[in-house]
Amino acid sequence: MDKDNISAQDSYFTFLMKPLNLGFTQLKNRIIMGSMHTGLEECWNGFHKLARFYEERAKGGVALIITGGFSPTFSGRLSLFSSQLSNFLQLAKHRKLVKAVHVYDTKICLQILHAGRYAYHPFAVSASAIKSPISPFAPKALTAKQIKKLINAYAHTAGLAKRAGYDGVEVMGSEGYLINQFICSNTNQRQDEWGGSFENRIRLSLEIIREIRRTVGENFIIIYRLSMLDLHKDGSSWSEIEQHAKAIEKAGATIINTGIGWHEVRIPTIATVVPDAAFTWVTKKLKQAVTIPLITSNRINSPEVAESCLQNGDADLVSMARPFLADSQFVLKAMQNQSHLINKCIACNQGCLDRVFKGQRATCLVNPRAAYEDEYPLVKSAQVKTIIIVGLGVAGLSCAYYAALRGHHVIAYDAGNLGGQFNLAGEIPGKEVYLDTVRYFEAQLSLLKVEVHRNYKIGIEELRDIYADAIVLATGVKPRKLDIQGFDHFSVMDYETAIKNKSTIKNKVAIIGAGGIGFDVAEMLITQNENNNDWYQKWSIDRSYKSRGGVLQDEVNLTGKDDTNSEHENARTVYLLQRKNEKLGKNLARTTGWIRRLSLRKAGVNMMSDISYEKIDDFGLHILHQGKKVTLAVDHVIVCAGQQSENSLYQQLGAIGQPVHIIGGAKKAAELDAETAIREGMVLAYDF
Ligand code: NAP
Ligand code: SF4
Numbered sequence: 001m002d003k004d005n006i007s008a009q010d011s012y013f014t015f016l017m018k019p020l021n022l023g024f025t026q027l028k029n030r031i032i033m034g035s036m037h038t039g040l041e042e043c044w045n046g047f048h049k050l051a052r053f054y055e056e057r058a059k060g061g062v063a064l065i066i067t068g069g070f071s072p073t074f075s076g077r078l079s080l081f082s083s084q085l086s087n088f089l090q091l092a093k094h095r096k097l098v099k100a101v102h103v104y105d106t107k108i109c110l111q112i113l114h115a116g117r118y119a120y121h122p123f124a125v126s127a128s129a130i131k132s133p134i135s136p137f138a139p140k141a142l143t144a145k146q147i148k149k150l151i152n153a154y155a156h157t158a159g160l161a162k163r164a165g166y167d168g169v170e171v172m173g174s175e176g177y178l179i180n181q182f183i184c185s186n187t188n189q190r191q192d193e194w195g196g197s198f199e200n201r202i203r204l205s206l207e208i209i210r211e212i213r214r215t216v217g218e219n220f221i222i223i224y225r226l227s228m229l230d231l232h233k234d235g236s237s238w239s240e241i242e243q244h245a246k247a248i249e250k251a252g253a254t255i256i257n258t259g260i261g262w263h264e265v266r267i268p269t270i271a272t273v274v275p276d277a278a279f280t281w282v283t284k285k286l287k288q289a290v291t292i293p294l295i296t297s298n299r300i301n302s303p304e305v306a307e308s309c310l311q312n313g314d315a316d317l318v319s320m321a322r323p324f325l326a327d328s329q330f331v332l333k334a335m336q337n338q339s340h341l342i343n344k345c346i347a348c349n350q351g352c353l354d355r356v357f358k359g360q361r362a363t364c365l366v367n368p369r370a371a372y373e374d375e376y377p378l379v380k381s382a383q384v385k386t387i388i389i390v391g392l393g394v395a396g397l398s399c400a401y402y403a404a405l406r407g408h409h410v411i412a413y414d415a416g417n418l419g420g421q422f423n424l425a426g427e428i429p430g431k432e433v434y435l436d437t438v439r440y441f442e443a444q445l446s447l448l449k450v451e452v453h454r455n456y457k458i459g460i461e462e463l464r465d466i467y468a469d470a471i472v473l474a475t476g477v478k479p480r481k482l483d484i485q486g487f488d489h490f491s492v493m494d495y496e497t498a499i500k501n502k503s504t505i506k507n508k509v510a511i512i513g514a515g516g517i518g519f520d521v522a523e524m525l526i527t528q529n530e531n532n533n534d535w536y537q538k539w540s541i542d543r544s545y546k547s548r549g550g551v552l553q554d555e556v557n558l559t560g561k562d563d564t565n566s567e568h569e570n571a572r573t574v575y576l577l578q579r580k581n582e583k584l585g586k587n588l589a590r591t592t593g594w595i596r597r598l599s600l601r602k603a604g605v606n607m608m609s610d611i612s613y614e615k616i617d618d619f620g621l622h623i624l625h626q627g628k629k630v631t632l633a634v635d636h637v638i639v640c641a642g643q644q645s646e647n648s649l650y651q652q653l654g655a656i657g658q659p660v661h662i663i664g665g666a667k668k669a670a671e672l673d674a675e676t677a678i679r680e681g682m683v684l685a686y687d688f
Contacts, residue, residue, distance in 0.1 A: 011335045013303050015310035020063075020293060020317065022254060024219040025167065027063040027317070028105055030310060031331050034257075034297060034321035035111040035170065036352070037068035038371045039361040041083040047093035051100040052373040057324050058106035061331030065101060066170050066223070066319075069113025072153040075123045076114030076178065085110065085157050094164035107167040109221055112157050114150070116178025117187070118263060126181045127188035127195065127204075134264045144192055147204065155211040158222075168221025171208060174259020179205045180227050183244070186234035198236075202244050206251045213252030223295070224253040228282045231261040231269070231541070235549025242289040249290045257295040257319060258283045267539045267551070268595045270322075272347040273430040274299045275532045280314040281543065282550070287313065295319045301326075301345045301433075303334035320345075325352055325364040325371070341443055343367055344436040349591040350675050357590050366437050368398070368679040376686055380407040385469035385688050389413070390458055390649065393420020394674050395664025396474030397441035398681030403688055404448035411468075412450055415457040418442055420476050421665075422674070427499045428520045429527035460652045470659050470688060473650055474681065477643035477665035482512070486616035491636050495521050498638045506635035507572050510621045512613065514578040516673075518640035519585060519596045522576050526603035538602060574605045575632050577623070581610035643669040 008017035008029060020027040038053065040046035054065055070085040071077045077084055085094070094110070101108045117126040117139040125146070126139035142150065158169045173179040181187040182204045188195045194203055205224070212222055226248065228241055236244070245256060260279045261269040268274050276299055283296035296315035300306050306318040323330055326345040333342050343366050351365035364370035387403045389396050392414035404410045417423070419438035426435035445452055463471060479494035481487065495517050498505060502524055509525055511518050536543055540552040578584055584607040585597045600607065614622040620633040645666050653660040661684055664677035 008335055010337070012337050013307045013334050016303060016307050016318070017335060022221065022293075025107070025221070027107060029061070029063045029331065029335075030317045031062050031306065031334075032295060032317055032319040033057055033062045033065045033324045034319040035066040035068055035113075035172075036321040036325065037078075037356055037362065039356055039359070040371060041068050041070075042081055043361065047096055049371070049374045051096045053371050054097055054108070055100040055103070056328040056373050058101040058104040058108075060324075060327075060329040061104075061335055062106055062324065063331075064107040064109065064167070066109050066111050067097070069111045069172055070157065071114055072112055072157040073114065073150060075119065075125045076116070076150075077119060077121070078113070078115045079120045082115075085112075085160055086153060088160060088163070091160060091164045094161070094166070098165035102165070107221070109168040109170050109223060110157075110161040110164075110166045111170040111172055112154055112161075113172040114154075114178040116181045118177055126178065127190055127201075130187055130189070132176075132264055141190070144194065147194055151204070151207045151211050154208045155215040158212040158220075159215045162216050162220055168223065168254065169212065169216075170223040170225055170257065171205070171212070171253075172225050172259075173205050174225045174227035176227075176230075176262030176264055179208070180230070180259075180262065183227070183236060184230060184232075184234050186232075198240050198243070202247065205244070206247050209248060209251040209253050221254045222252060223255045223257050224248045225257040225259045227259040227262075228286060229260050229279065229541075229545075230549040231265045231267045231551050232549045233547070233551060235262075235551070237548050238285070238545040238550075242286065245286055245290050249292050253292060255293045255295060255317070256286070256290065258297050258315070260298050266594060266598060267541065268592075270298055270347060271349065271592050271595055272433060273535075273595060273599070274347070275535055276300070276302075276305045277309055277314075278532070278535070280309045280312075282545075284312070284314040285545070287315070293317055297321075299347065301347065302342065303330075303339045322347065322352055322364070325362065326367050328367075328370075328373075341440070341447070343440045344433060346431075346433045346437060348589075350589055350673070353591045354589045363679075365675040365678060366440070368675075368682045376682065378405070381688060384408055386411070386467065387685075387688060388463070388466060388468040388471045389474060390463070390471065391415075391420070391474035391476055391646075391664075391666065392418040392452070393474060393476045393664060393677070394422055394437065394441070395476070395666075395677035395681045396420075396472065397438070397445070398678040399472050399474060399663060399685050400450050400452075400681075401441055401444050401448070402682045402685030404445065404450045406685060406688070408685075408688055410445075410448075410450045411453075412445070413453045413456050413458040415455070417454055418452070424496060424499045425520070427502065428524050430523070431520070460649060460656075463649070463653060463658065464656050468659070470661060471653060472684065473647065473653070473660060473662045473666050474664050474677075475646040475649065475666040477669045478646055479639060480642045480644050482613070482639060482641055484613045484616060489616045489618075489637075491620075491634070492616055493636060493638055495638060495640045498636070499524065508620075508632075508634040509572060509636045509638060510575040510577060510632045510634045511638045511640055512577055512621075513640035513642065514576050514584045514607070514609075515640065515642065516588065518576055518578075519588065519600065521638055521640055522574055522600050522605050523596065525572050525574050526600065526605060528571065538599075573634075574600075574603075575621075575634070576600065576605055576607045577611045577613075578609050579611055579613075581626075584609055645669040
């Protein structure tokens with residue numbers, strides 16, 4: 001079958017490709033690009049770039065896009081300079097977005113988000129003056145008069161969205177933002193008509209929907225994002241969720257979207273460790289309570305998983321946000337039965353959320369063009385060049401892919417198989433999806449006819465005589481060797497050997513080095529055949545929903561801290577060690593570091609800082625811990641103390657005058673990370 005002529009009817013994903021009639025309008029399929037703040041919303045010329053970003057996703061076939069959050073008021077902004085829509089003078093730039101998307105018969109809704117006490121500025125407001133554990137700013141309690149004004153402000157923003165041409169709005173009522181703060185009793189301790197009983201606490205959400213509907217009329221989509229699982233003990237009970245959902249429908253919402261967990265709760269909801277479609281059972285539970293369509297979400301990153309959610313009757317629509325950063329053509333590829341060519345989101349948060357929290361523009365670790373479509377357009381290079389790439393870890397793969405995409409003739413060599421460090425990451429429990437990135441690049445190189453030589457260690461002699469416009473060295477890293485007495489003892493192994501031989505590892509282990517890889521290795525050692533039920537139990541999620549908030553206990557909830565003592569003993573004794581005298585994992589990524597620390601603590605891993613290493617012998621690892629001599633009687637010492645660059649070819653090639661470039665870990669092993677490596681590969685390919 002000619003893939004270019006294939007239509008939605010020919011797709012294997014029949015549930016996903018089915019249109020949805022909303023009465024006054026129709027969605028062409030069941031796939032929604034969920035709200036994702038990119039940071040372009042606040043950049044100079046950002047809306048132009050945002051239009052290119054959305055345009056590429058609309059062209060890729062998605063039925064409906066929900067924008068990043070826009071506040072209806074100044075105090076509701078996430079930070080002082082965050083986006084707001086409340087003035088008609090702002091409409092021109094919004095029209096650009098809408099126009100770019102409508103060309104492809106894709107709908108677009110503006111998300112209205114009031115941060116409440118999550119606002120990172122001193123003008124924060126909330127239901128009550130109770131500070132959030134994840135913000136330094138205490139909010140002021142809104143007066144009754146201010147609440148009325150706020151409802152009008154929501155409606156005003158929705159009216160402006162309609163004038164800009166949007167097909168609808170999404171009212172953000174979940175994840176612990178303002179509306180959620182009114183709903184839950186721990187954050188709403190008001191005595192007036194907006195607090196006290198549940199009916200009073202949901203009044204704000206319902207008044208907002210009613211006022212928006214009154215302002216925009218019937219033929220306009222109103223999506224309400226409902227917190228269906230608060231994941232804290234003061235959260236709503238299931239009967240309250242049902243009661244609220246019915247009232248939302250009655251108030252005039254067109255669709256209800258699923259929200260899971262509050263941002264301040266220490267239970268993972270979107271990270272790599274969360275199983276696929278881990279929360280769609282919650283949406284399904286609500287299906288019998290309402291008649292309007294429901295959207296499900298969280299950790300759905302492939303057409304297969306999305307299709308099975310719909311097939312299973314979990315929801316009417318599926319929302320994915322990060323998967324559209326990873327691959328703008330997700331829907332088209334699903335439609336053309338080419339899901340093997342989808343660049344899967346690996347849920348790492350490194351390129352997207354972690355960057356947004358640092359005030360940087362979001363992009364994607366596996367797709368560095370995301371939100372940079374304007375800077376890196378998909379155009380061929382004016383001149384076809386011959387590019388040799390040595391090393392096909394992710395830096396080399398990325399460079400080979402983008403160079404070939406731009407029309408160059410690419411020949412690539414790897415001494416082993418493709419994927420480098422990602423193959424090791426893929427062996428860590430919960431990170432298996434990393435292997436999909438290797439699979440994706442491999443499939444693309446094959447499509448683009450890149451000449452790939454595996455298990456081929458090309459040497460200087462061959463490279464000296466080869467013709468090339470450019471040689472790219474992406475030869476990666478090797479584990480660092482340490483200068484400790486007894487380092488050659490049989491109990492010592494580097495992380496690469498340990499990961500590749502994990503089944504041979506005995507019960508007592510010391511890990512030297514507590515960076516990303518030390519944490520990964522510790523996670524590997526403590527995880528034994530964990531299944532999905534164990535996962536819910538580990539994180540205290542009550543799937544029977546008998547308890548408020550759907551959570552079994554509240555050991556770390558709403559504290560914002562993860563310094564709890566261990567609660568489970570593990571079959572293995574694991575010591576994770578570092579020389580620095582500071583909390584272990586302090587420099588792990590903001591949105592996922594706490595999960596990794598908590599996971600090890602829950603399993604009873606001994607995390608020790610302020611260590612100096614003395615020697616290794618038959619008695620184990622001898623250390624000084626806070627100045628005191630200690631011997632850790634272990635079977636293995638696994639070294640995760642960083643890397644050294646594999647760059648010997650670089651000097652040699654330079655010396656013989658070949659046009660050579662070096663990228664990724666081969667260039668800089670210190671602080672090497674996959675996001676930088678993949679980006680460097682692309683940026684260099686655009687220079688050719
Ligand atoms: P790393 O983050 O640099 O950590 C190296 C660890 O080894 C540190 O704990 C360091 O702490 C210790 N160390 C360094 N030199 C040492 C020496 N000479 N003797 C003893 N200990 C030494 O490196 P990595 O863990 O290998 O990770 C490499 C890169 O991959 C990093 O950028 C990391 O962020 C990334 N990565 C990320 C993830 C993720 O999930 N996001 C997972 C894996 C890797 P002390 O100096 O205090 O002892
Ligand atoms: Fe997904 Fe990671 Fe890309 Fe974010 S950076 S979209 S989590 S792959």
